[in-house]
Amino acid sequence: MKLSEASRYRRGDVTRVSNLPSPRSSWLWAVSALLLLDSSLSFSSLWPTPGIRWTGQLSVECAALVTGLAAFWHLRGAPPRWALRALAVLWTVLALGRYAAVTSTALFGRDINLYWDSRHLSAVASMLARVATPLEVAGVVLAAAAVPLSVYVVMRWAMARLNTALAGVLARRWLAGAGVAVMVAFAVERAMMQPDATPILPSPVTSTYLRQAGMVADVLLGRGTGALGDGPPLASDLAALDGADVLLVFVESYGAITYDRPDFSHTLDARRAQLLQQVRGHGLDVASAFIESPTFGGSSWLAHVSFITGIEVKDEGTNVRLMAQKRRTFVTALKSHGYRAVAVMPGLQEYWPEGAFYEFDRIYDTQQLAYTGPSFGWWPIPDQFALAQLEHLELARRDRAPVFAFLPTTSTHTPFSPTPPYQPSWPRMLTSTPYDEADYQKAWAQPPDWLNLGPSYVHSMDYALATLGGFVSQPRTRDLVMILIGDHQPPAVVSGEGAPWDVPVHVVSSRPALLDALKARGFTAGLQPGSRTPLMRLHELMPALVAAMDGSRATTAAARSGS
Numbered sequence: 001m002k003l004s005e006a007s008r009y010r011r012g013d014v015t016r017v018s019n020l021p022s023p024r025s026s027w028l029w030a031v032s033a034l035l036l037l038d039s040s041l042s043f044s045s046l047w048p049t050p051g052i053r054w055t056g057q058l059s060v061e062c063a064a065l066v067t068g069l070a071a072f073w074h075l076r077g078a079p080p081r082w083a084l085r086a087l088a089v090l091w092t093v094l095a096l097g098r099y100a101a102v103t104s105t106a107l108f109g110r111d112i113n114l115y116w117d118s119r120h121l122s123a124v125a126s127m128l129a130r131v132a133t134p135l136e137v138a139g140v141v142l143a144a145a146a147v148p149l150s151v152y153v154v155m156r157w158a159m160a161r162l163n164t165a166l167a168g169v170l171a172r173r174w175l176a177g178a179g180v181a182v183m184v185a186f187a188v189e190r191a192m193m194q195p196d197a198t199p200i201l202p203s204p205v206t207s208t209y210l211r212q213a214g215m216v217a218d219v220l221l222g223r224g225t226g227a228l229g230d231g232p233p234l235a236s237d238l239a240a241l242d243g244a245d246v247l248l249v250f251v252e253s254y255g256a257i258t259y260d261r262p263d264f265s266h267t268l269d270a271r272r273a274q275l276l277q278q279v280r281g282h283g284l285d286v287a288s289a290f291i292e293s294p295t296f297g298g299s300s301w302l303a304h305v306s307f308i309t310g311i312e313v314k315d316e317g318t319n320v321r322l323m324a325q326k327r328r329t330f331v332t333a334l335k336s337h338g339y340r341a342v343a344v345m346p347g348l349q350e351y352w353p354e355g356a357f358y359e360f361d362r363i364y365d366t367q368q369l370a371y372t373g374p375s376f377g378w379w380p381i382p383d384q385f386a387l388a389q390l391e392h393l394e395l396a397r398r399d400r401a402p403v404f405a406f407l408p409t410t411s412t413h414t415p416f417s418p419t420p421p422y423q424p425s426w427p428r429m430l431t432s433t434p435y436d437e438a439d440y441q442k443a444w445a446q447p448p449d450w451l452n453l454g455p456s457y458v459h460s461m462d463y464a465l466a467t468l469g470g471f472v473s474q475p476r477t478r479d480l481v482m483i484l485i486g487d488h489q490p491p492a493v494v495s496g497e498g499a500p501w502d503v504p505v506h507v508v509s510s511r512p513a514l515l516d517a518l519k520a521r522g523f524t525a526g527l528q529p530g531s532r533t534p535l536m537r538l539h540e541l542m543p544a545l546v547a548a549m550d551g552s553r554a555t556t557a558a559a560r561s562g563s
Contacts, residue, residue: 030165067179232543239551244479255489287523297491379410382420415448416456517548
């Protein structure tokens with residue numbers, strides 16, 4: 001090399017040759033920096049915690065960084081300080097993106113969508129402000145600022161150490177060769193990899209950001225806005241209902257995991273057996289099945305709109321396009337046969353413009369439900385109160401039209417505790433002191449264990465099933481058809497990595513012809529679905545129910561059942 005290494009340093013460069021460390025020390029720092037830079041983009045989630053672990057995978061982006069810096073040194077000499085600072089900022093963004101990608105998949109069971117999910121940050125912040133102490137809120141704000149800054153400081157140090165190591169010709173050649181080898185290995189692996197295979201080298205974080213940018217572009221440019229289809233015809237006389245009230249309850253986080261995991265089913269099967277006894281003891285029966293939800297671990301509204309419209313909605317973009325149209329839905333089908341349609345929304349604390357799409361006659365939000373009892377954490381209104389208030393405001397009246405009520409529960413929402421105690425006296429739920437002080441304090445003495453939410457989940461689901469059993473045991477002014485659907489599986493931190501998107505559905509009714517029609521469609525008598533394989537997808541359930549409510553079809557199914 002004609003020019004000495006010292007002549008490559010210009011005034012203002014990061015390091016001077018006279019300050020270069022010894023070769024042995026340089027290699028030690030280089031290895032440490034490379035480990036930091038590589039692991040920051042190749043770590044995986046430490047399920048079921050928010051923690052991370054490095055499995056020794058090699059990041060192709062780190063290889064590209066090393067090769068690029070080595071090439072710059074060879075061609076231009078030492079890179080300027082501002083370039084290293086910019087690289088540290090870029091690496092911080094990539095590392096945080098990697099954390100968001102692997103953690104969301106591990107804990108929630110689905111990828112994040114920066115465009116649509118970010119729209120809910122204000123609601124989450126508002127909810128946190130209501131339930132957290134000022135000290136906890138301050139801690140969250142401090143962490144939001146300190147974590148990115150801390151990552152940047154570490155990445156800036158690693159960039160400087162790597163840059164120093166690359167000043168040596170021998171180190172530069174070895175590191176550049178290793179970088180090229182990793183990039184070639186990545187290209188060969190991707191070219192030969194089967195579609196369902198697990199790659200040895202992790203996917204680049206830049207591809208995650210590019211995918212997110214593509215999602216934003218699709219929304220802003222209107223791409224992928226093709227026709228959603230006409231939806232199911234809903235041709236039914238609903239005669240099998242015979243004027244019974246219809247109650248559609250989406251049970252938050254009620255997933256197939258309550259059957260699949262023995263440690264969950266041991267407790268909940270006993271509660272389901274009690275619920276079945278209560279159902280049949282009050283002149284009702286039930287048929288059940290598994291179905292596949294369009295969402296996992298959250299975004300309950302996608303399950304709601306999929307069922308009510310009969311159109312599968314798996315993302316917020318489809319949801320927005322659908323709600324911009326006038327549709328014939330489960331709500332409008334019932335209203336056309338004289339039903340009064342109401343929505344009971346114990347978790348609704350702000351204006352709900354989507355309510356106009358559903359055409360409810362009345363929407364009971366948190367203010368109109370007027371709960372005066374004690375709060376329970378994230379969701380202040382217990383499900384038992386919401387059902388009791390529905391009974392009081394709508395169902396207890398005798399001289400009225402049949403009622404269709406839609407109620408998404410909240411007491412089984414993540415983080416599942418504190419869980420309200422079940423109150424055997426339903427009239428007491430409508431007072432300002434629905435619970436004994438000892439029961440209230442006991443509920444609050446069980447804070448969520450964020451590293452093991454399973455026990456809290458089971459406890460909250462036990463409360464939900466107890467509440468539903470208590471509700472069917474209340475005196476009725478009309479017959480009842482109650483449709484109980486799990487909106488989605490609980491987050492993957494509870495249900496496990498790779499869990500299916502299946503949820504149970506139970507149809508409770510005193511109409512044998514309706515239940516026989518459903519059993520002819522594949523439902524099983526009782527609360528234990530006969531087959532673990534999902535019978536259908538959630539959006540297909542609504543037209544199947546409407547068909548079973550048709551008088552002629554239900555009569556035919558009943559005749560077959562009796563033959």
